[in-house]
Amino acid sequence: MRRYLLNRLWQSAVTLVLATIVVFAGVRALPGDPALALAGEDRDPESLRAIRQQYGLDQSWLVQFWQFVSHAARGDLGESIRTGTPVRSMIVSALPVTIELSVLAILIASVIGVGAGVIAAVRRGRPAEWAANALALLGLSVPHFWLGLMAILYLSVALGLFPASGFVPFFTDPVANLHHLILPALILGTGLSAVIMRQTRSSMLDALSADYIRTAEAKGLSPKAVVGKHALRNSLIVVVTIVGLQLGALISGAVVTERIFALPGFGKLTVDAVFQRDYPVIQAVVLVTATAYIVINLLVDLLYSVIDPRIRVRGEA
Amino acid sequence: MKPVLAVKDLSVTFRTEDGPVSAVDRVSFEVTAGEVLAVVGESGCGKSVTAMSIAGLLPRTATVNGSVELDGTELIGADKRTLRSIRGREVAYIFQEPMTSLNPVFTVGHQIIEVLRTHIGLNRQAAHARAIELLKLVGIPSAERRVGDYPHQLSGGMRQRVMIAMAVACDPKVLIADEPTTALDVTIQAGILDVLRGLRERLGTSIVLITHDLGVVADLADRVAVMYAGRVVETAEVHDLFAHPEHPYTVGLLGASPAAGRHAESQRLNEIPGLVPVLTEQPDACTFADRCPRAIDTCTSSQPQLTDGPHRVACWNPVRERVEV
Numbered sequence: 020m021r022r023y024l025l026n027r028l029w030q031s032a033v034t035l036v037l038a039t040i041v042v043f044a045g046v047r048a049l050p051g052d053p054a055l056a057l058a059g060e061d062r063d064p065e066s067l068r069a070i071r072q073q074y075g076l077d078q079s080w081l082v083q084f085w086q087f088v089s090h091a092a093r094g095d096l097g098e099s100i101r102t103g104t105p106v107r108s109m110i111v112s113a114l115p116v117t118i119e120l121s122v123l124a125i126l127i128a129s130v131i132g133v134g135a136g137v138i139a140a141v142r143r144g145r146p147a148e149w150a151a152n153a154l155a156l157l158g159l160s161v162p163h164f165w166l167g168l169m170a171i172l173y174l175s176v177a178l179g180l181f182p183a184s185g186f187v188p189f190f191t192d193p194v195a196n197l198h199h200l201i202l203p204a205l206i207l208g209t210g211l212s213a214v215i216m217r218q219t220r221s222s223m224l225d226a227l228s229a230d231y232i233r234t235a236e237a238k239g240l241s242p243k244a245v246v247g248k249h250a251l252r253n254s255l256i257v258v259v260t261i262v263g264l265q266l267g268a269l270i271s272g273a274v275v276t277e278r279i280f281a282l283p284g285f286g287k288l289t290v291d292a293v294f295q296r297d298y299p300v301i302q303a304v305v306l307v308t309a310t311a312y313i314v315i316n317l318l319v320d321l322l323y324s325v326i327d328p329r330i331r332v333r334g335e336a
Numbered sequence: 337m338k339p340v341l342a343v344k345d346l347s348v349t350f351r352t353e354d355g356p357v358s359a360v361d362r363v364s365f366e367v368t369a370g371e372v373l374a375v376v377g378e379s380g381c382g383k384s385v386t387a388m389s390i391a392g393l394l395p396r397t398a399t400v401n402g403s404v405e406l407d408g409t410e411l412i413g414a415d416k417r418t419l420r421s422i423r424g425r426e427v428a429y430i431f432q433e434p435m436t437s438l439n440p441v442f443t444v445g446h447q448i449i450e451v452l453r454t455h456i457g458l459n460r461q462a463a464h465a466r467a468i469e470l471l472k473l474v475g476i477p478s479a480e481r482r483v484g485d486y487p488h489q490l491s492g493g494m495r496q497r498v499m500i501a502m503a504v505a506c507d508p509k510v511l512i513a514d515e516p517t518t519a520l521d522v523t524i525q526a527g528i529l530d531v532l533r534g535l536r537e538r539l540g541t542s543i544v545l546i547t548h549d550l551g552v553v554a555d556l557a558d559r560v561a562v563m564y565a566g567r568v569v570e571t572a573e574v575h576d577l578f579a580h581p582e583h584p585y586t587v588g589l590l591g592a593s594p595a596a597g598r599h600a601e602s603q604r605l606n607e608i609p610g611l612v613p614v615l616t617e618q619p620d621a622c623t624f625a626d627r628c629p630r631a632i633d634t635c636t637s638s639q640p641q642l643t644d645g646p647h648r649v650a651c652w653n654p655v656r657e658r659v660e661v
């Protein structure tokens with residue numbers, strides 16, 4: 020297990036270095052001269068040179084890259100060109116919102132998806148399966164920005180059940196925080212819960228016809244243990260993989276959801292930075308996203324190996 | 337002696353998309369305490385279905401009729417709760433595929449402990465200690481370490497031993513072993529058979545041993561029931577059956593020389609031309625008639641019934657070489 024862990028950490032480090040290079044080169048490859056954009060009205064050669072010097076744009080790419088990496092490694096991500104605020108503090112305030120939203124969305128989607136999937140598999144060919152399938156189809160085919168708008172319109176505005184927008188930090192007021200986030204998280208998780216439901220259903224059907232289920236039944240275990248333990252544990256291996264693959268879609272979904280519910284999260288930060296051509300912010304945002312991706316994948320892999328002992332041991336061998 | 341397991345007129349029909357399939361037809365047999373009954377017959381003749389129906393393990397598409405009495409308790413038509421309480425405790429199973437019959441995501445120890453905790457209510461520690469004891473009982477070396485292994489870390493033979501340990505965990509009255517050695521290497525089979533023999537001798541467990549292998553039958557069985565197309569066609573004490581098979585199908589299985597199987601190491605059933613028919617309903621005729629070298633007119637117009645006595649046969653024209661002696 021330790022060996023497997025080290026292996027995965029090493030792979031992650033390599034990926035992170037590659038991602039950094041791509042981010043750096045990507046931002047540099049954007050059309051337009053950042054110095055020109057920064058200079059605004061004042062475009063005489065003198066001030067352009069001054070700007071280039073200030074942001075190190077007159078140095079070779081190699082030097083620039085080194086500076087970027089060494090600063091970033093120390094947690095210094097520069098300052099916003101627009102507001103002068105340190106990029107780091109912008110990220111520190113935006114990231115928790117997005118993380119909480121995403122984690123909540125994954126939790127809700129997993130509970131709904133796994134629950135409905137198990138029911139659909141066990142109640143095969145009965146109304147419960149039909150209902151679960153129909154809901155999943157709906158969850159997959161309805162765009163969630165529309166769902167979000169409808170939810171705001173009916174649940175928040177008309178019925179006043181949830182706040183329509185805004186955010187309260189968890190440590191300020193946990194109840195208000197959840198009250199603000201539960202609806203966006205539910206909306207963000209609809210697609211994911213539909214995917215999880217379908218995957219759970221099909222892998223449960225596979226698992227339920229396996230020989231080891233016959234063994235479990237022959238042992239006199241209760242249906243709860245046969246289905247909820249022996250079959251589900253095996254199905255979850257596939258489900259976790261699918262969830263891992265869906266995280267990309269979830270993160271981009273978070274951008275849209277934050278927009279709709281006016282949450283001051285990472286998505287909003289990204290969109291604003293892109294519209295305002297705030298290069299240091301864009302660079303930082305992309306780097307952090309890439310890092311998050313890598314970390315999440317690592318976690319998914321670890322979770323996977325916790326659920327499936329065969330992976331653990333293969334890594335050791 | 338009063339039988340531990342008494343199966344009487346057991347019939348099983350499956351509902352399928354192509355209509356009903358009659359898999360087992362009025363099968364009867366008895367197993368007394370500590371006895372090993374071998375059930376033999378070609379693939380598809382209903383051995384597994386018979387075995388599974390004993391503890392109600394067939395899918396919902398199966399209709400089961402007849403009677404299965406375990407120590408006086410009727411199991412056919414018993415409610416789910418009763419069935420669950422006897423499964424793994426009074427009747428335990430070993431299946432053919434040791435590679436897939438254990439759950440890959442739980443340790444073998446856990447899978448044994450689960451039975452103990454379900455039926456005997458042992459606490460965690462006691463169950464763990466008992467699991468190690470059971471692994472030792474079935475001859476798994478360094479059981480203390482192996483108890484924490486996952487199935488994929490064990491060889492096929494070791495997994496089958498784990499299956500046996502799990503099956504005998506609650507000291508069941510009847511052990512049903514459905515081709516326990518078929519999927520294993522010949523070299524490993526002997527070890528598994530030794531374990532089964534040991535269990536019968538030490539624990540007095542009755543065993544229903546389903547097999548293709550006449551060597552296994554000669555080695556372990558006290559009595560044999562021969563099945564063909566869902567029916568028991570002959571049943572006798574093992575030496576009697578090998579020495580004097582009466583049903584033409586049994587004779588075919590054993591080969592030209594009826595005694596050949598007695599000491600054979602691992603002799604498979606003989607090939608008999610033709611296939612086991614898949615029946616939608618049981619005809620009023622001998623189902624072996626179109627493959628039988630001894631068929632007479634009666635065979636196609638009337639179904640032969642099992643005779644009474646220690647050596648029973650269902651045949652209109654049985655082989656009776658003994659008469660010449």
Ligand SMILES: Nc1ncnc2c1ncn2[C@@H]1O[C@H](COP(=O)(O)OP(=O)(O)O)[C@@H](O)[C@H]1O
Nearest residue numbers: 350357359378379380381382383384385386614
């Ligand atoms: N679930 C099922 N549905 C329909 N037919 C079945 C089912 N299980 C077994 N059968 C049929 O019952 C017959 C006996 O099968 P089985 O008991 O498995 O044979 P074997 O003697 O090889 O163990 C076969 O013809 C098989 O096709």
Ligand code: SF4
Nearest residue numbers: 622625628635651652
């Ligand atoms: S009843 Fe007739 S057909 Fe059937 S086994 Fe006996 S002799 Fe052969």
Ligand SMILES: [Mg+2]
Nearest residue numbers: 383384385514
């Ligand atoms: Mg079989």
